[in-house]
Amino acid sequence: MLDQTQSAYQDELKQLKKTTDEIDKQLQKIVETPRYFGQDLTEQVLDLNREVKREHLQKASAEPYFGRLDYQEIGKTQPFPLYIGKNGVENDKTHELLVIDWRAPVASLFYSFTGGTEEATYESPEDGTISGHVLLKRNLVIRQQVLQRVVDTYDRDSDEPTITDEFLLYRLGENKDNRLRDIVSTIQAEQDQIIRSVRNTAIVIQGVAGSGKTTVALHRLAFLLYQYRDNIRAERMIIFAPNSMFLDYISGVLPELGVGHIQQTIFQDWTLALLDNAVKLTDSTKRLAYWFNIGAKKPQIDNQAPGRFKGSIAFLHYIDEKLQQFEAACLPTADLVAWEGKTLLNKTVHEWFYVENKHYPLMKRRDRTVARMKRWIEIELTKFPSESMRKEYKKKANDRLRAYLKQWPEESPFSFYKTIFTEPHVPDELIKESNLLFKKKEVQPEDLAPLIYIHNRFYGIESEQMFDHVVIDEAQDFSPFQVALLKEQTRGGSFTILGDLSQGIHAYQGIWNWDEISSLFEADRTMYHQLDRSYRSTMEIIHFANAVLSRGGEAITPAIPVFRSGEKVRLIELGNEQQKVEALLKAVGKLQESGLINTIAIVDRTERECAILHEALTGKGLAANLIEAGQREYLGGISVLPVYLTKGLEFDAVLIIDADPLHYEQNFQDAKLLYVGCTRALHELWLFYVGEASPLFANLLYNEEINNGFAIEERWL
Numbered sequence: 001m002l003d004q005t006q007s008a009y010q011d012e013l014k015q016l017k018k019t020t021d022e023i024d025k026q027l028q029k030i031v032e033t034p035r036y037f038g039q040d041l042t043e044q045v046l047d048l049n050r051e052v053k054r055e056h057l058q059k060a061s062a063e064p065y066f067g068r069l070d071y072q073e074i075g076k077t078q079p080f081p082l083y084i085g086k087n088g089v090e091n092d093k094t095h096e097l098l099v100i101d102w103r104a105p106v107a108s109l110f111y112s113f114t115g116g117t118e119e120a121t122y123e124s125p126e127d128g129t130i131s132g133h134v135l136l137k138r139n140l141v142i143r144q145q146v147l148q149r150v151v152d153t154y155d156r157d158s159d160e161p162t163i164t165d166e167f168l169l170y171r172l173g174e175n176k177d178n179r180l181r182d183i184v185s186t187i188q189a190e191q192d193q194i195i196r197s198v199r200n201t202a203i204v205i206q207g208v209a210g211s212g213k214t215t216v217a218l219h220r221l222a223f224l225l226y227q228y229r230d231n232i233r234a235e236r237m238i239i240f241a242p243n244s245m246f247l248d249y250i251s252g253v254l255p256e257l258g259v260g261h262i263q264q265t266i267f268q269d270w271t272l273a274l275l276d277n278a279v280k281l282t283d284s285t286k287r288l289a290y291w292f293n294i295g296a297k298k299p300q301i302d303n304q305a306p307g308r309f310k311g312s313i314a315f316l317h318y319i320d321e322k323l324q325q326f327e328a329a330c331l332p333t334a335d336l337v338a339w340e341g342k343t344l345l346n347k348t349v350h351e352w353f354y355v356e357n358k359h360y361p362l363m364k365r366r367d368r369t370v371a372r373m374k375r376w377i378e379i380e381l382t383k384f385p386s387e388s389m390r391k392e393y394k395k396k397a398n399d400r401l402r403a404y405l406k407q408w409p410e411e412s413p414f415s416f417y418k419t420i421f422t423e424p425h426v427p428d429e430l431i432k433e434s435n436l437l438f439k440k441k442e443v444q445p446e447d448l449a450p451l452i453y454i455h456n457r458f459y460g461i462e463s464e465q466m467f468d469h470v471v472i473d474e475a476q477d478f479s480p481f482q483v484a485l486l487k488e489q490t491r492g493g494s495f496t497i498l499g500d501l502s503q504g505i506h507a508y509q510g511i512w513n514w515d516e517i518s519s520l521f522e523a524d525r526t527m528y529h530q531l532d533r534s535y536r537s538t539m540e541i542i543h544f545a546n547a548v549l550s551r552g553g554e555a556i557t558p559a560i561p562v563f564r565s566g567e568k569v570r571l572i573e574l575g576n577e578q579q580k581v582e583a584l585l586k587a588v589g590k591l592q593e594s595g596l597i598n599t600i601a602i603v604d605r606t607e608r609e610c611a612i613l614h615e616a617l618t619g620k621g622l623a624a625n626l627i628e629a630g631q632r633e634y635l636g637g638i639s640v641l642p643v644y645l646t647k648g649l650e651f652d653a654v655l656i657i658d659a660d661p662l663h664y665e666q667n668f669q670d671a672k673l674l675y676v677g678c679t680r681a682l683h684e685l686w687l688f689y690v691g692e693a694s695p696l697f698a699n700l701l702y703n704e705e706i707n708n709g710f711a712i713e714e715r716w717l
């Protein structure tokens with residue numbers, strides 16, 4: 001066995017040398033070609049192509065590939081080794097494929113193959129379905145041209161030819177810095193299926209915490225750009241993320257995959273820019289503090305919550321109705337008497353507005369109709385014999401036109417939207433609250449989708465504002481209205497919509513089930529995927545988090561951990577409040593001692609508590625960053641942050657403080673919050689409480705059903 005491993009290693013060394021020599025030769029040739037800065041278009045394109053190739057080759061030179069698959073097509077006598085990397089490389093002269101791009105159809109075998117001796121097939125664009133057998137699947141770790149690891153995950157000739165997770169576990173066991181990474185070398189079959197889904201479909205992914213949803217969506221973008229390179233442009237693809245810090249956190253993945261120029265934004269920023277900043281958003285800190293309040297101040301969340309009401313499709317239909325009424329009644333009813341004896345009949349203006357220009361958006365239609373009226377006046381004026389008469393009557397006509405247009409006011413999306421909040425169909429409380437804000441030209445986040453919707457009806461959507469593909473991350477926090485709005489702006493209904501209902505901590509605005517979103521798309525243009533396997537955290541952490549969630553009292557789909565065992569979750573009772581800071585310092589010290597932990601999150605329940613804690617910790621010399629709402633950058637290291645801001649992020653270790661009944665009550669909303677906090681941890685999860693533990697995990701260890709020995713209790717009194 002050892003011999004076999006060594007000979008595999010030697011073989012791979014030789015192959016690596018052959019490939020890197022060829023890459024370096026090609027690279028050298030490009031580097032020696034002078035850049036072109038002249039005006040000739042053909043030369044400019046050639047230069048650009050060389051630059052793209054240079055970038056690819058430079059990356060490929062350091063890490064040319066990560067996998068090998070020996071595949072024997074039916075009818076062929078020999079297997080063919082396929083080396084799979086982030087970019088394809090071929091021999092300049094012979095055109096032999098040295099490295100196959102991971103997105104190429106044949107490379108799908110590397111991901112979809114899950115063991116066994118049955119035929120493995122893939123779809124070739126030229127030759128249709130190709131069948132054959134996989135003889136070997138090998139993972140290779142190459143860093144800076146050095147072959148570090150060779151792991152066979154399947155070898156048909158071996159005594160145990162089953163696919164193993166060994167390489168995946170090796171990758172998952174690594175520590176994280178402050179950025180999400182690509183996973184091209186270990187994409188799992190269920191993830192690959194999503195990544196390679198056809199465009200012009202709305203893919204809805206419900207995935208447990210850590211199932212790779214964000215990562216998969218980013219890989220899907222890279223795939224779409226490769227597969228449909230003639231039809232899709234990166235600049236026309238957009239990612240909607242929950243906050244700016246999250247965008248910063250994921251910003252490394254697309255460049256690693258060689259993809260640039262994809263728009264990345266948060267919904268609020270995108271809408272405010274479209275509205276030309278005509279309105280301001282209310283202070284998000286206050287809003288979050290309100291919705292994440294604890295104890296008696298905890299607000300009630302139901303369908304009348306402003307976000308649920310204004311985010312509903314019923315509200316969209318209501319606005320539609322109002323727009324129709326506005327459209328039907330906006331024209332003045334009188335004729336325009338330009339001067340005595342010359343009347344433009346109201347019927348004619350109607351005809352121009354409602355028939356001739358009916359395909360234009362409302363305000364454009366108004367502009368065109370008014371322009372037509374002005375032209376009519378000009379033409380009538382030419383019938384006067386003298387310049388002085390024309391002048392005199394022109395003034396008269398313009399005055400009359402001005403008076404006429406006063407009856408036909410030009411609405412802005414905001415002024416129109418405001419009129420809705422006088423209607424009996426809107427709950428009184430909402431009218432009061434909204435009008436108070438509107439007076440200050442302020443709006444809530446849930447007002448933005450309706451405002452853009454009205455904006456689009458008024459002014460239309462420019463073709464350059466249309467998207468080729470839209471990714472919505474943390475989509476459980478999106479409202480159906482937001483998705484319906486984006487659908488209008490996306491060619492072919494091409495979407496990747498991902499989220500987790502168990503992490504729906506913004507239930508005051510988000511969806512409560514996926515039908516709310518799926519039903520917006522035609523049934524045959526939607527695909528639903530469920531990812532239940534969690535890759536982020538150890539088994540112990542996943543078991544614990546599942547137990548917390550199930551105590552929330554609603555039916556849940558438990559996350560299934562990858563078989564990666566680690567330290568037990570620690571439930572630590574403290575003697576009194578004053579001990580908290582010392583306990584955290586001690587915990588950080590212990591974790592850092594191991595040398596294995598890079599990123600640590602200290603998680604409290606509210607932003608205020610975090611600020612106080614952060615001050616106390618830094619006062620004791622701990623170098624920690626306080627993360628607040630609206631923050632744009634994630635710096636890694638030690639962070640102090642409220643639990644609701646941890647969403648989407650991950651840390652080597654998570655320390656949850658104040659895990660008591662006041663901060664985490666036994667209800668679904670709090671269970672989701674604590675679940676989110678717990679599932680951010682990759683390797684270590686510690687929870688601290690003074691006195692009593694939260695009912696979401698109290699006495700967990702004595703509960704026969706769920707006690708698998710995944711947690712230990714300690715008392716630091």
Ligand SMILES: Nc1ncnc2c1ncn2[C@@H]1O[C@H](COP(=O)(O)OP(=O)(O)OP(=O)(O)O)[C@@H](O)[C@H]1O
Binds near residue numbers: 168182210500649679
């Ligand atoms: N196939 C895989 N191979 C290696 N690592 C993976 C794989 N899939 C996911 N991961 C890792 O699991 C972690 C979670 O991934 P990601 O953040 O994309 O999940 P998510 O479903 O969006 O999580 P959450 O909903 O909890 O925010 C990341 O560290 C990612 O690199």
